[in-house]
Amino acid sequence: MKDETGSYESRIRTIALLEGQEEERKRLARELHDGVGQLLTGIRLQLDCLHNAAFNESQLESYQVLKELVLETIETVRQVSFDLMPGVLTDFGLPAALRLFSEKATKVSGVEVIFSSQGNLFQWPENLEIHLYRIVQEAVNNSLKYAKAKKIEVILTNNGGAVNLRITDDGTGFDLKEVQKKKSVHSGLNNMKLRAELIGGSFEISSVKKKGTTVSVQLNT
Amino acid sequence: MAKIRVLVADDHTVVRKGLKMLLADEDSVEIVGEAADGQEVLDKIPETKPDVVILDISMPKISGIEAAKAIAQQYSSVKSLMFSMHNNQDYILKSVENGASGYLLKDTDKEEIMLALQKVSQGDKYFPPTISSVFVDALLGRSRGRASARGNDDTPLSKLSRKERQILTMIAEGLNSREIADKLGLSIRTVTNHRANMLRKTKVKNTVELVRIAVEEKKS
Known part of the structure; x- marks a missing residue:
């Protein structure tokens, strides 16, 4: 079996690498959120104990700055942990994670990212959910980065076991052949395709210049 | 006025210690105990x-949300105040659904913690403004994904936790408890407990019946 993603052996290697990477991301995300995050909380609480201390002016200023820095660090840890692997994906499943991802993406980019879903979506194995989540992450980030989209829709449906995931934007669109030459975009597209195939799904991407791009994954569960 | 008796439950010593020190000079509050996991909380309530x-x-063992649920069921006079790093809708709503009287983020300052303790101990609910907006969003149905994701809330399966659903799916695939335990990296005892809990929660007679419901729900 040979295709654009390389030989069969190299594909197996890629799969193992991807799955190992996800395991590691999950571990790191938890460690950051529950480990470092709690230590920071401890610092925050101890700092608060100095609330009524008799500081002079410059000490008081340091104290205020310190407090703000700790809060900022807690927020950063939350964000980095979320980017690595959202806890909500493991704890509440794919739809919850996609909704949160869309909300955050909207907030950060100012582009409207809308998530909707239909059908029963809660009985999937974790690795399937992770791959679908990463595909959405990659597709939405591409749209935000290159497509100048105003609106991105993420739609997840399950119709009696036929699962369809679609990410559509109204951006500039592109010529697939041209894009294949750009290494970074090319590898992103291949990654999505590989992930889709890994969970036994089919991957499609269609793009029309000045109209927008649709990425879709279909699989039977 | 009687002091508010507070039991602090967190698996991180630094957080428990921080809370204790922070509240130590408050005359209206008394820390009556500490617990490092959900089970310890339930064990310590009668004595403290x-x-x-x-x-x-x-x-570990029992999560804070599960502990809140057990507390609401077993000790109606004891109020649960969540104190969490998680600042998103699913954790907040799930906590409230399971009987929590309030929800604070871990970067909350002392005044707000005190306010929450006072409100909650009086039998009121307390949610800071940033969190209240979550309820409004949920009410306005901005969380369409969530509603449909969880299916019909009246079905027996909606009562199951994520882990339990995962186990149920594996049972439906024909795996036995040992195989499930191996696959999920759990002990057989834990898997057996999960199986028993599923039957208790769903009030279904046996696992066969539960699998049947699961298969039917998957089709719909």
């Missing part, structure tokens, strides 16, 4: 008789 339990969500 708290008015409020400050609960972390991610704890």
